[in-house]
Amino acid sequence: MTQERPGPRVREVAVGSILSPSKLADYCLNPYAGCEHGCVYCYARFATRFSHPNEKWGSFVDARTNAPMLIEKEAARKRAGRVVISSVSDGWQPQEKKYCLTRRCLAVLLRHSYSVFLQTKSALAQRDFDLIEGHANVEFGVTLTTVEPGVARLFEPGASAPCDRIEVVIKARRIGIRTFVFLGPLLPYISDRGVGLRELLDTVAEVNPDYFLVDRLNPRYGMWGSLSAALSSYDSGLVPEYRRMLYDRQARDHYTMELRHRIAGEAGERGLAGKMRLCF
Numbered sequence: 001m002t003q004e005r006p007g008p009r010v011r012e013v014a015v016g017s018i019l020s021p022s023k024l025a026d027y028c029l030n031p032y033a034g035c036e037h038g039c040v041y042c043y044a045r046f047a048t049r050f051s052h053p054n055e056k057w058g059s060f061v062d063a064r065t066n067a068p069m070l071i072e073k074e075a076a077r078k079r080a081g082r083v084v085i086s087s088v089s090d091g092w093q094p095q096e097k098k099y100c101l102t103r104r105c106l107a108v109l110l111r112h113s114y115s116v117f118l119q120t121k122s123a124l125a126q127r128d129f130d131l132i133e134g135h136a137n138v139e140f141g142v143t144l145t146t147v148e149p150g151v152a153r154l155f156e157p158g159a160s161a162p163c164d165r166i167e168v169v170i171k172a173r174r175i176g177i178r179t180f181v182f183l184g185p186l187l188p189y190i191s192d193r194g195v196g197l198r199e200l201l202d203t204v205a206e207v208n209p210d211y212f213l214v215d216r217l218n219p220r221y222g223m224w225g226s227l228s229a230a231l232s233s234y235d236s237g238l239v240p241e242y243r244r245m246l247y248d249r250q251a252r253d254h255y256t257m258e259l260r261h262r263i264a265g266e267a268g269e270r271g272l273a274g275k276m277r278l279c280f
């Protein structure tokens with residue numbers, strides 16, 4: 001039986017601006033701070049280290065309820081460019097069902113001819129396909145770190161099941177949107193080799209997106225505690241292996257080299273080499 005997760009503590013907050021300059025694109029837009037998906041390896045937790053010190057990642061969400069009002073002003077005033085939604089949270093995490101902040105901001109951006117790059121782990125995103133259908137300046141993709149539902153539940157406890165994410169990106173492709181699949185971070189010894197990796201690349205071949213990205217697991221702010229706890233319940237023998245891969249420079253270089261080789265081999269076997277973009 002799957003244990004029900006307690007809902008997050010939700011705060012409604014007002015922010016000063018919503019369209020921020022970004023290294024990933026021209027701008028990023030985060031209608032939420034904190035993410036109920038609570039991925040144990042999440043790199044975004046640094047963004048709330050001052051506003052939510054000592055609160056468990058995944059247990060709180062700030063809904064920036066003035067985001068739709070701000071974006072109306074900022075989108076009109078700023079140069080129309082490429083916007084990533086979202087960079088430090090998931091724009092379609094469960095609270096979005098109630099607040100519709102991502103949906104409302106997206107509608108404004110498209111009206112002002114901004115290009116949008118949408119990435120999610122939530123099947124809720126398909127609710128907004130009526131907005132993006134017919135837009136050539138939209139890219140939509142889902143993140144997959146594994147196709148195994150039990151593994152995903154452990155490492156990404158609040159996100160949609162992998163099969164639901166896959167269905168959503170297939171739907172996006174069917175309505176003519178440019179699509180991608182983000183395989184990352186690949187979980188060492190779980191989905192970065194053997195059956196786990198083959199299943200992921202078989203899925204990419206089945207979805208047939210315009211391109212797919214691959215990333216390795218990176219050591220980032222505050223993630224070790226939740227990552228090692230999840231690993232301990234999956235297979236405690238992996239804890240020292242992960243520690244070495246993340247924090248020992250030589251082991252990490254070796255791991256990276258081997259991973260690149262494995263990915264290239266599996267992608268090549270499926271005729272996917274031309275669609276692959278490595279992030280490391």
Ligand code: SF4
Binds near residue numbers: 036087090
């Ligand atoms: S969905 Fe993204 S932002 Fe949300 S917890 Fe997972 S990795 Fe972090």
